Amino acid sequence: MRCEDAELKLLENPDAEVLAHARQCASCQGFMKDLSLVTAHATLPAPTPAQRAALDGLAEATWSQWRRAQRRQRSWLGYAAAAGFGALVASAGFWSAGPVREVVVERVVEAPADAAGAEVKAGEPNLAALEVFFDVTWPETLEGDAP
Amino acid sequence: MTPRPLPALRLVPKEPASDGALCRQFLAGDAQAFGELIQRYQDLVFALVRRYAATPDEARDLTQRAFLQAFEAARRSLPRLVAADGDVPFKAWLLRIAINLGKNQVRDGARWLRAPLEALDGASSTCEGTHDALERAEAEALTRRAVSKLPRRQREVFTLRIDAGLPFAEIADTLGISEGNAKSHFHHAVKRLRDEVRALSSPLHPEGGTP
Numbered sequence: 001m002r003c004e005d006a007e008l009k010l011l012e013n014p015d016a017e018v019l020a021h022a023r024q025c026a027s028c029q030g031f032m033k034d035l036s037l038v039t040a041h042a043t044l045p046a047p048t049p050a051q052r053a054a055l056d057g058l059a060e061a062t063w064s065q066w067r068r069a070q071r072r073q074r075s076w077l078g079y080a081a082a083a084g085f086g087a088l089v090a091s092a093g094f095w096s097a098g099p100v101r102e103v104v105v106e107r108v109v110e111a112p113a114d115a116a117g118a119e120v121k122a123g124e125p126n127l128a129a130l131e132v133f134f135d136v137t138w139p140e141t142l143e144g145d146a147p
Numbered sequence: 148m149t150p151r152p153l154p155a156l157r158l159v160p161k162e163p164a165s166d167g168a169l170c171r172q173f174l175a176g177d178a179q180a181f182g183e184l185i186q187r188y189q190d191l192v193f194a195l196v197r198r199y200a201a202t203p204d205e206a207r208d209l210t211q212r213a214f215l216q217a218f219e220a221a222r223r224s225l226p227r228l229v230a231a232d233g234d235v236p237f238k239a240w241l242l243r244i245a246i247n248l249g250k251n252q253v254r255d256g257a258r259w260l261r262a263p264l265e266a267l268d269g270a271s272s273t274c275e276g277t278h279d280a281l282e283r284a285e286a287e288a289l290t291r292r293a294v295s296k297l298p299r300r301q302r303e304v305f306t307l308r309i310d311a312g313l314p315f316a317e318i319a320d321t322l323g324i325s326e327g328n329a330k331s332h333f334h335h336a337v338k339r340l341r342d343e344v345r346a347l348s349s350p351l352h353p354e355g356g357t358p
Contacts, residue, residue, distance in 0.1 A: 008330045012315050034341045041290035042309050042340065044198060054203040055189050055210070059182040062211050066181070066218060 003027045011035075167228075167235035170221045185214055188238065192245045195311050198291075199249030209252060213245040220244070239321045242311065246303055253295070286344065293343035301336040304329050 001021050006028050009018040022028040164172075164183070172180035192210045200206035217240045228235055297305060300322070307318045319329040 008327070008334055011330050011333060031337075035337050038290060038337050038340045038344070039309060041287045041344070042294055042305070044194075044291075044310065047193070047197065051197070051203040051206070054207040055193055058189055058207065058211060058214075059185040062185055062214050063178055063181050065211065066215060069215065069219075 003031075007031045165234075166237035170218075170225060170235050170237055173218070174222055174225060181218070184237065188241055189214075191311055192241060195242065195245045195306065196249050196252075198294075198306060198310055199252045205252075209245070209248050213241055213248055216244045216248075217241040236320070242307065242313075242321045246306065249306075250299075289344050290340060293340050296343065297336055297339060300324075301332045301339065304332040305336040305340075308333055 001017070003025060006018050006021050006025065009015070010022060010028065010032060014022070022032065164180075166184065166187075169180040169184050173184065189210060192213050193206055196209040196213065197206045200209055217237060220240050221235060221237060225235065294302060294305060303322055304318055307313050307321060308315070313321070315326050315329045315333070319326040322329065324332075
């Protein structure tokens, strides 16, 4: 048996084989000595009556603390539910208004009854009056030709 | 006509309710079940958090917080566990929460060493007042200081074993590791503590003097 294995088994309920090994093994005996020393030094002193008295009424105090925490949690849940409901109502009102209707703004311009007059606007020259007609047709066939 | 003899009544000791049953009862609003769970484990939790607390009141506060958090965990997890037909590991939750709260307490303030050492020093000096007692108190203080320097898992296993006095199987259950692993951590912790204490108590070490 290896000492490492024996030391692990010596920690709790060692069987006869392990104990027999430990009786003959200086290393395992050293470990047992270290274990008992470390355990004894690390163990806290027993709680004093004053320390034990600190636990008096712990159940009642914890119960009231628990109830208070639960009430607080419920009220927060209530606020959250109310806020959620409000948001739901608001959004329902928004969505129930239906799709947004498109509004087309159109400029209607009525043509004046006198179309010619429409061309003449105030402040602009009457170009029709300035019209100069040139006769650009081809003259008589022989006109101007050299005989 | 002779009256029929009454059947012999036998007193049967009442089986203590399981943690799971008590959790279900308290979540249904039964304050008595709540109180019974606290009565069942308050000494254990107190023993565990005492190492981390500066005063008895602080230890009580940590104990109460551990219970409240464990009950909250039960409230959240119980429906799922009931649906899965699983047991309620209330004790494991409680101890793990207590250890974590203790660790946080140490992290939040350097209170780890104050209370137990002061309590020990006071007790030793008033009771014995001899040179041997002082030496022993010093060695104990050094050991506890060394416990605070252990790696996390080793410290958890060590305190569950030493402060709570749990068997290794239960330590393994609480920390979610195997029993062999728990023993191995404890074994390493003991060896490390032995070395640390030797180093700290060495006259060359600057911390080796007074605790």
